[in-house]
């Protein structure tokens with residue numbers, strides 16, 4: 663008869679394995695239908711809170727990209743006013759995309775690159791993957807006998823590091839997907855690299871010789887283009 667501790671360890675090991683799957687195929691507790699429903703609700707909230715409006719120019723470009731995607735999603739595009747610089751579109755589950763006016767370039771390929779990246783997050787179901795991760799962690803924490811103290815701190819630190827890595831992986835995956843989508847729709851994929859080059863680069867890990875994530879994204883996107 664296994665003890666409670668053994669069962670908890672086995673459970674946490676199973677959670678770790680589930681979370682370590684590639685971001686496009688990992689475990690997801692949410693059905694496509696549920697995801698579309700959730701996205702609609704979040705979109706109406708985001709529209710109100712950001713004073714966002716549907717945008718015909720973005721919709722035209724987005725429809726050209728969407729024609730090259732498979733799946734049940736209907737992509738809708740909104741623009742919201744923003745005074746501070748923004749570097750990431752809001753990609754809601756099931757299709758809604760919100761882009762800050764300040765991050766939109768005038769040229770069509772540059773705009774398509776931002777939309778393709780947002781659509782990639784949606785197609786790869788990153789929002790509900792992230793929700794699933796939170797659900798699993800909550801279950802894991804509740805099941806864990808290690809309440810409080812150093813062990814709990816270690817679990818939290820490991821979890822935080824995991825989150826950072828997972829988010830970076832989501833960005834790399836979305837960039838790679840965007841490269842393919844741009845090419846398929848007849849846009850110049852270099853526009854994605856130009857967009858990524860505009861990101862601010864944090865001064866971290868330089869002593870270790872690691873490139874910060876924005877630089878690594880530029881490299882990875884260029885490699886994805888060269889491999890096509």
Ligand SMILES: [Zn+2]
Nearest residue numbers: 750783833836
């Ligand atoms: Zn992103």
